[in-house]
Amino acid sequence: MKKAVSAFPGIISNQGTLLVDVRVIEQLADLMHDTAFFIKDVSGRYLVVNQSLVERHGLKGKSQMLGRRPCDVCPGDYGRIPTEQDEQVLRTNQPIVERLELFWRRPHVPVWGLTSKLPIRDARGQVTGLIGISKDLAAPVSQDDVPPKVARVLRYLETAYDDPVSPSSLARKAGMPAARFARIIRRIHGISPMQLITKTRITVGSRLLCETAASIAQIALDCGFADHSAFTRTFRAITGTSPTEYRRQSQQG
Secondary structure, eight states, X not given: OOOOOOOSSSEEESTTSOEEEHHHXXXXXXXXXXXXXXXXXXXXXXXXXXXXXXHXXXXXOGGXXXXXXXXXXXXXXXXXXXXXHHHHHHHHOOOEEEEEEEEEETTTEEEEEEEEEEEEEOTTSOEEEEEEEEEEOOOOOOGGGSOHHHHHHHHHHHHOTTSXXXXXXXXXHHTSOXXXXXXXXXXXXXXXXXXXXXXXXXXXXXXXXXXOXXXXXXXXXXXXXXXXXXXXXXXXXXXXXXXXXXXXXXXXX
């Protein structure tokens, strides 16, 4: 008889053939210092977390997270956004895969990462919880390891992010097929070319919000967005907060 995949501490089984004590998974996850790991129940409450996730929230122990949702742990949008993500996965049965996000490590250190959340289903296909990770993006490799044409394109992007660039236009500038260019970018940065463009623009936007008094509409244009609304939507989706709130928090911190 098939065993259901369980989100609760105990065992996880796969079609009745593989049994793994969740405590073993938790011990392994604690070794992933650059990755937050979690298992949640059908209500989005933490059942298993690793030490990296605890430290990101500036908490002393796992017990401060277990049985709670992100919105119960983090104030404002930083808790609301992941809670809404969980609700989406649990409601739609659709995973979130490598979503680029900018989040805060306590105290107020911005970190880029890729978040993935997968639904856990029982033998009947009913969603019983979710499992996920949020992995810090690795620092870029040495410039000596980057093909010269790609290095030139990356330097171009660092200063021309306000241009109407796209993955295909960057690949053409590098003089290579889009697929090969994408493979190289993922090897260097750990993300896709489109994610790199977005990351570059949002990084500049967040810096301008902190260091200048320019209007958000002007910053949006300076960062290559069509208008204030497009910038705000993307900024909120990635950082979990609005540009206005981000600026306010940076001034307070």
